[in-house]
Amino acid sequence: MNYLYAAYAAAWMIHGSYLGLMWKRYREVKRERDALSGGL
Amino acid sequence: MSVDFIRVCRATLTKDLRLEWRSRDVINAMLFFALLVVVIFSFSFDPTAEESRHIAGGLIWVAFLFAAVVALNQTWARELRNDVLDAYRISPAPANALFLAKAIGNFLFVSILELLMTPLFVVFYNLRVLGSASSLALLAALGTWALVVNGTFFAAISLRTRSREIMLPLLLFPISIPAIIAMVNGTTAILTGEDSARFWLVLLGAYDVVFTTGSMLLFETVLHAE
Amino acid sequence: MRRAFPILAVATLAFLGYAFYAAWFVAPTEQTMGNVQRIFYYHVPSAWTAFLLFFLNFVASVQYLLRPSEVGDKIGKAVALGIAALTCVGAFLIKPLPYELEPGAVATTGIMIAGIYFLVRGFFSERGTDILALVSAEVGVVFCTVVLVTGPLWARPVWGIWWTWDVRLTSTLVLWLIYVSYLMLRKLSTSGETPKLAAALAVFGALDMPLVYFSIWFFRTQHPQPVIGGGGSIDPRMLRVLLINWLAFLCFASLVCWLRFQLETMKRDVEETQALEALLEPGALR
Numbered sequence: 001m002n003y004l005y006a007a008y009a010a011a012w013m014i015h016g017s018y019l020g021l022m023w024k025r026y027r028e029v030k031r032e033r034d035a036l037s038g039g040l
Numbered sequence: 041m042s043v044d045f046i047r048v049c050r051a052t053l054t055k056d057l058r059l060e061w062r063s064r065d066v067i068n069a070m071l072f073f074a075l076l077v078v079v080i081f082s083f084s085f086d087p088t089a090e091e092s093r094h095i096a097g098g099l100i101w102v103a104f105l106f107a108a109v110v111a112l113n114q115t116w117a118r119e120l121r122n123d124v125l126d127a128y129r130i131s132p133a134p135a136n137a138l139f140l141a142k143a144i145g146n147f148l149f150v151s152i153l154e155l156l157m158t159p160l161f162v163v164f165y166n167l168r169v170l171g172s173a174s175s176l177a178l179l180a181a182l183g184t185w186a187l188v189v190n191g192t193f194f195a196a197i198s199l200r201t202r203s204r205e206i207m208l209p210l211l212l213f214p215i216s217i218p219a220i221i222a223m224v225n226g227t228t229a230i231l232t233g234e235d236s237a238r239f240w241l242v243l244l245g246a247y248d249v250v251f252t253t254g255s256m257l258l259f260e261t262v263l264h265a266e
Numbered sequence: 267m268r269r270a271f272p273i274l275a276v277a278t279l280a281f282l283g284y285a286f287y288a289a290w291f292v293a294p295t296e297q298t299m300g301n302v303q304r305i306f307y308y309h310v311p312s313a314w315t316a317f318l319l320f321f322l323n324f325v326a327s328v329q330y331l332l333r334p335s336e337v338g339d340k341i342g343k344a345v346a347l348g349i350a351a352l353t354c355v356g357a358f359l360i361k362p363l364p365y366e367l368e369p370g371a372v373a374t375t376g377i378m379i380a381g382i383y384f385l386v387r388g389f390f391s392e393r394g395t396d397i398l399a400l401v402s403a404e405v406g407v408v409f410c411t412v413v414l415v416t417g418p419l420w421a422r423p424v425w426g427i428w429w430t431w432d433v434r435l436t437s438t439l440v441l442w443l444i445y446v447s448y449l450m451l452r453k454l455s456t457s458g459e460t461p462k463l464a465a466a467l468a469v470f471g472a473l474d475m476p477l478v479y480f481s482i483w484f485f486r487t488q489h490p491q492p493v494i495g496g497g498g499s500i501d502p503r504m505l506r507v508l509l510i511n512w513l514a515f516l517c518f519a520s521l522v523c524w525l526r527f528q529l530e531t532m533k534r535d536v537e538e539t540q541a542l543e544a545l546l547e548p549g550a551l552r
Binding site (some may be wrong): 001003004006008009010011014015018019022025026029030032033036 | 286301302303304308309404405408411412415416419420421422465518522525526529532533536537539543
């Protein structure tokens with residue numbers, strides 16, 4: 001049973017890490033866009 | 041193939057061979073590296089004569105693979121240093137004639153390495169070919185071409201990357217896995233005489249056809265993409 | 267799409283929640299394996315999704331290479347239509363089909379391949395196909411990682427071993443390695459035309475996969491070893507839960523891909539504007 005919990009948890013940790021990475025990069029790009037003089 | 045193609049190919053090939061003959065940089069580096077790999081492997085494994093026939097296939101090809109990477113990494117170094125690639129891009133010479141010349145050059149370098157290293161392997165691991173030696177030669181030729189054709193192509197792709205020397209093996213090794221499986225298992229089959237290597241020879245042949253065609257078609261794109 | 271996103275996100279989350287509930291409480295318990303078998307409802311859909319995404323990457327890469335030239339574009343369209351036609355004709359003319367394939371399935375697969383090709387061509391610009399290739403490779407690697415992690419966690423309690431070098435597992439591992447190397451090239455390349463180089467690599471990788479599968483398959487017929495997760499028929503109730511989970515993950519993958527696509531588009535727009543501003547004076551673009 002522990003393996004069952006571990007597998008489901010691992011799956012969502014992997015997806016979660018990717019989404020987290022995307023969010024971090026989104027914040028960086030947004031900061032750069034706002035830093036452009038006058039914006040796009 | 042047009043006369044132009046063959047002329048460009050031969051000119052580039054003879055130039056590379058002549059330059060290499062004068063300095064012998066690549067061959068020396070490859071030889072010494074392969075020798076080191078063999079010695080280190082012999083500390084990791086301590087096989088009996090019977091066992092060594094079973095694992096020698098794998099050991100030999102891993103050593104040749106690593107040594108080939110040494111040759112492949114310098115494939116375009118000279119061209120890059122002297123801006124020759126720019127000249128090539130502008131010239132009307134067919135791009136894949138250049139590619140073929142480089143691939144054949146690498147093939148010759150690695151083949152010479154294999155010919156020089158094989159007696160050493162036979163000595164260190166007390167090998168004897170129980171199967172057909174001509175099949176082994178054919179297998180070695182097909183396998184070497186498989187490594188070299190993709191290696192030359194990926195060396196061109198890796199030209200403009202950070203950590204260029206590590207990018208080449210990173211790209212080459214995964215894609216070469218079927219060829220490596222075929223080379224290792226075919227060699228083991230021939231050395232032990234237990235199985236027929238025919239499937240592996242056919243697979244390597246197919247691999248060579250597919251990737252030679254792919255490289256020839258896509259090299260122009262890669263050359264202009266630098 | 268942007269306005270519909272919050273609703274779609276909530277709907278997908280609800281669907282995923284329902285799929286999870288179905289996997290744990292609705293699906294019957296497997297006789298020999300017990301509850302651990304429920305990992306199967308995440309493992310298999312992730313694999314199918316990963317393969318679909320990698321196929322999408324292949325189509326996008328091919329288009330990125332072919333579409334700029336008119337001849338290339340025509341060749342691409344002709345090949346796609348040819349595949350559809352050949353599979354439809356072959357599915358019903360060749361009797362019986364090898365490997366016990368169903369004619370309907372073969373024909374549908376052929377039509378879907380052509381369909382995906384033309385959909386990508388219709389909905390994505392040339393720059394779009396490059397971003398699509400990057401996105402599908404990234405999300406594909408994420409799902410493939412899930413497959414490679416959940417697989418051993420399922421195998422260990424059921425078959426006693428974490429891993430075996432059989433055809434399916436090894437092929438999946440090699441597929442993962444090839445696409446990770448693709449992503450590394452994308453990241454480390456400093457060339458101005460990285461998309462073209464990456465597309466060439468993707469084509470090579472796709473051409474390689476049948477050879478990978480065959481070489482490992484033959485090796486394993488000569489040197490058989492325990493096969494884990496073997497086939498066999500499946501209880502219809504389990505099949506239903508499996509498909510529910512697959513659909514839920516497809517929706518999830520689509521949303522993640524869409525998000526990544528928007529992020530990449532935004533990033534490239536910002537980079538272009540930054541480059542332009544470096545040439546002109548600041549504020550000149552307002």
